[in-house]
Amino acid sequence: xVRTGGCxxxxxxxxxxxxPIAVRLCWCRDxxxxxxxxxxxxxxxxxxxxTVQGELRGWNSVADSGNAMRRSFCPACGTQVFSExxxxxxxxVIRVGTLDEPAGITPDTVIWTDSAPAWATLDxxxxxxxxxx
Ligand SMILES: [Zn+2]
Ligand SMILES: [Zn+2]
Numbered sequence: 001x002v003r004t005g006g007c008x009x010x011x012x013x014x015x016x017x018x019x020p021i022a023v024r025l026c027w028c029r030d031x032x033x034x035x036x037x038x039x040x041x042x043x044x045x046x047x048x049x050x051t052v053q054g055e056l057r058g059w060n061s062v063a064d065s066g067n068a069m070r071r072s073f074c075p076a077c078g079t080q081v082f083s084e085x086x087x088x089x090x091x092x093v094i095r096v097g098t099l100d101e102p103a104g105i106t107p108d109t110v111i112w113t114d115s116a117p118a119w120a121t122l123d124x125x126x127x128x129x130x131x132x133x
Contacts, residue, residue, distance in 0.1 A: 005099040007074035007081055011054045014081070014094075018049030021091065024109040025126070027116035028064045034071065034080040034095070039116065041096040041107060047089065056081060064112065065132035109133075 006013040022044040031040035056072040063069045063085075072082040084092040096102050110122055114130040122128060 003099055003101070005081075005094065006054070007077050007079035007098060009074060009077035009079070011076045012056055012074045012079075012081055013053045014098075015051045016043075016045055016049055016094065017051070018046050020045050020105070022109060023096070023105055023107045024111055025107050026111050027114075027120065028112040028132075029115050030061070030063055030069075030071075031112070032115075034083075039110070039120070040080075041102075041105075042083075043094040043096050043099075043105065044091055045094055047084070047092045050082075050092065050094070060086070064115070067132075 003016040020043045024042050024044065025039040026042055027039045034040055055075065057075045058070045058072045060070050067085040068087060070084050070086055071080060073080045079098060080095050081098050082092055082094055096105050107126060109127040111129045111133055112131055113122060113128055
């Protein structure tokens with residue numbers, strides 16, 4: 001199934017032409033910044049299956065996992081669209097909220113529960129990891 005998405009203002013658009021490898025909630029402290037205090041909902045996908053139109057800006061940092069990461073966002077509206085471990089050429093992350101139709105995507109895994117707040121609701125049917133699996 002081909003999925004499409006983009007940033008809130010429409011300046012950045014992408015096409016995903018592969019099924020997701022995984023759908024994960026991430027409670028790492030970095031994701032809490034991007035997701036406004038909540039967990040980020042992340043689609044792990046093959047990089048080769050993503051085609052992007054429009055200009056993204058990136059910010060590089062070292063994540064809690066120790067991985068060097070690049071987070072890409074629309075410079076006009078600020079929407080976080082992608083993140084990727086710079087050492088991992090195979091996979092990247094799409095922020096599920098940027099899909100045109102996010103309703104069809106259901107998480108099955110939650111990671112970094114160690115840094116989730118006490119009020120976080122974790123579905124017991126999800127695979128759960130206290131830190132980076
Ligand atoms: Zn935008
Ligand atoms: Zn995270």
